[in-house]
Amino acid sequence: MLTIAVEIGFVLIGLAMALNLWRLVRGPDATDRILALDTLTINAIALLVLFGIRAGSSAYFEAALVLAAMSFVGTMALCKYLLRGDIIE
Amino acid sequence: MNVIIEFAVSVLILLGAVFALLGSIGLARLPDFFTRLHGPTKATTLGVGAMVLASAIYFTATQPGVSLHEIAVMVFLFITAPVTAHLLAKAALHRRGDRQPSPHPSPASGRGGNGDGRLFRSGNDCPLSLRERVGERDEVTQRQEEVK
Amino acid sequence: MRRLFPRPALSVAIFLLWAALANAASLGMLLLGAVLALALPFVSKPFWPDAPRLARPGTMLTLAARVVLDIVIANGAVARRVIGPVARLEPAFVEVPLDLRDPFVATILASIVSLTPGTVSIDVDQESWVLCLHALDAPDPAALIREIKQRYEAPLKEIFTC
Incomplete structure (x- = not known):
């Protein structure tokens, strides 16, 4: 049961990431692209967690944590850049 | 592993994946930026939260000791999601204020009819900076309509 | 006491988060978490706004x-x-x-x-x-x-x- 659930989860998350990618390419504005990128990384975290469950190893978790932290900081930096035209004031 | 635990983990995984997908559908489908903001900040966050919870239950059941560090990821995601949404919304307002109408309007905005958010004013307590920006945004919308 | 714990709620939050991150694996990790819970609020005290008191x-x-x-x-x-x-x-x-x-x-x-x-x-x-x-x-x-x-x-x- 669990293996089937994980496989279905992979498909759904993959679809979600494809949609994010479409929005990332399509735009139309920079904010849309940042949002798409942020969602893409959050979905990537979900994908990593799923990989961890399938492999039965919690080593994937560290990567998920790093990705979560980096995506947050990255989104903040990009938003600040749009707001001020500068990241570090 | 216990059957009940396996069932619970499977349900959480499916629920999480469905919500993550719904958030992404919202991001792809909705007509303008502010409505698009709703999908990812909530549905996707909840989806990943459910999935991380599933992972926590799974590793607690299969490995010795409790697996708590997934909870840390969940807390982190739930704390950062509103901050991201807030800053993105601010950046979007800022950009709408100082930019001409986009030369490539989104394909979805035509379908959505009046896709841009309707502004509701309750009294004159509107924050000044925001009112200025939103006011400019209204002009932009009007100009777009005139062009049409 | 107040000088030792400038922000008790923050200290508790840091300790719990550290315990979760380290999977509450060993006494040494918990001890390190306790040290961090003591030190971080103390070091970052000037940056924090004055939060109102938690009444209920x-x-x-x-x-x-x-x-x-x-x-x-x-x-x-x-x-x-x-x-x-x-x-x-x-x-x-x-x-x-x-x-x-x-x-x-x-x-x-x-x-x-x-x-x-x-x-x-x-x-x-x-x-x-x-x-x-x-x-x-x-x-x-x-x-x-x-x-x-x-x-x-x-x-x-x-x-x-x-």
């Missing part, structure tokens, strides 16, 4: 439970709107006049509003104390304002007495 922790727990429940339930409602006909949505910018007068509590309220589906907070004006938010589907903005004030702001005011 019990109400805080019920509010937290309500928020979690709202997130789960209302996500379903938003999911229906996302799949359904998009053109029929009525998005709106809504301004909620606030009764509370504290930046820290206003931040918590804004975060709750952002996490509960259907609304994203955009700005809190600290002069006129108005929370500006964007609603995905708000045919009746006045009802939305009433709901936010009753459901989230009133308990927050009670919890922090401000």
